[in-house]
Amino acid sequence: MGSRYGGIKQxxxxxxxxxxxxxxxxxxxxRSGFSQVVFIVRDEIKETVQEMFLPKLKxxxxxxxxxxxxxxxxxxxxxxxxRKKPWGTTHAMLCGKEVIxxxxxxxxxxxxxxxxxxxxxADFFSTxxxxxxxxxxxxxxxxxxxxxxxxxxxxxxxxxxxxxSMKEHTVIVREGDKIISKNExxxxxxxxxxxxxxxxxxxxxAFDLTEKLFVEFVEKNHQNPASEFYIALMVSELIxxxxxxxxxLPGGKTWFGVTYKEDKVEVSQKIRDLVNQGVYPxxxx
Numbered sequence: 001m002g003s004r005y006g007g008i009k010q011x012x013x014x015x016x017x018x019x020x021x022x023x024x025x026x027x028x029x030x031r032s033g034f035s036q037v038v039f040i041v042r043d044e045i046k047e048t049v050q051e052m053f054l055p056k057l058k059x060x061x062x063x064x065x066x067x068x069x070x071x072x073x074x075x076x077x078x079x080x081x082x083r084k085k086p087w088g089t090t091h092a093m094l095c096g097k098e099v100i101x102x103x104x105x106x107x108x109x110x111x112x113x114x115x116x117x118x119x120x121x122a123d124f125f126s127t128x129x130x131x132x133x134x135x136x137x138x139x140x141x142x143x144x145x146x147x148x149x150x151x152x153x154x155x156x157x158x159x160x161x162x163x164x165s166m167k168e169h170t171v172i173v174r175e176g177d178k179i180i181s182k183n184e185x186x187x188x189x190x191x192x193x194x195x196x197x198x199x200x201x202x203x204x205x206a207f208d209l210t211e212k213l214f215v216e217f218v219e220k221n222h223q224n225p226a227s228e229f230y231i232a233l234m235v236s237e238l239i240x241x242x243x244x245x246x247x248x249l250p251g252g253k254t255w256f257g258v259t260y261k262e263d264k265v266e267v268s269q270k271i272r273d274l275v276n277q278g279v280y281p282x283x284x285x
Contacts, residue, residue, distance in 0.1 A: 088228030120251025
């Protein structure tokens, strides 16, 4: 349930035939060469998601549904888990460990990434050695909402052009011709900086580090029910510990998403425009 959206935006209809945003991501991923789909879901919506997507994907991809339960990967000494909020995107990714054995992409179900993002990840995986991962970069000014604040992971590069660090800014707003991070003391941000929209590519060895880092996070935050472990934080640790390289891919051409209920009309129109331009068929499946 999206608290600011007022509903389950991940399975809400936006396309001309009620397609979800995730339908377009799946369509783009499959035509870019991906062959397995893993849905990370809450138990209470698992059946609904299965009914929505299994018929569409039958014969097109290997499909798994994995429940992100609050106790999964949490050490026994911290159970039972006394919280209602999920542990965050890193934990969601970690839950896929039980079924994923090869290189994989991670996306948000309620963000539209564009085919270029999936194609850039597929091309990257075709040549990337082990311990080389990827982030699809988007320009900050293009990924804001007109209806309120957003959370974005802002990237910095090292001398070789690899991702050096990720910092999650959780309250970013546009004020006039400036972009401001409210949780950083009204810090003005560079409108052209590359940001993460949670479109990542990882080699499978990332799971072992992710599990270790998640346990460390639980040890520090098990008494804070609002804490979340973002993928951006995990990636920063991977880099800082010298355990891998993260490439910033230029595949982020088109992005839009829904944070607020008011975003729905705009997103639906953008999808209709892409259909009218012939980028997508009116009926995807």
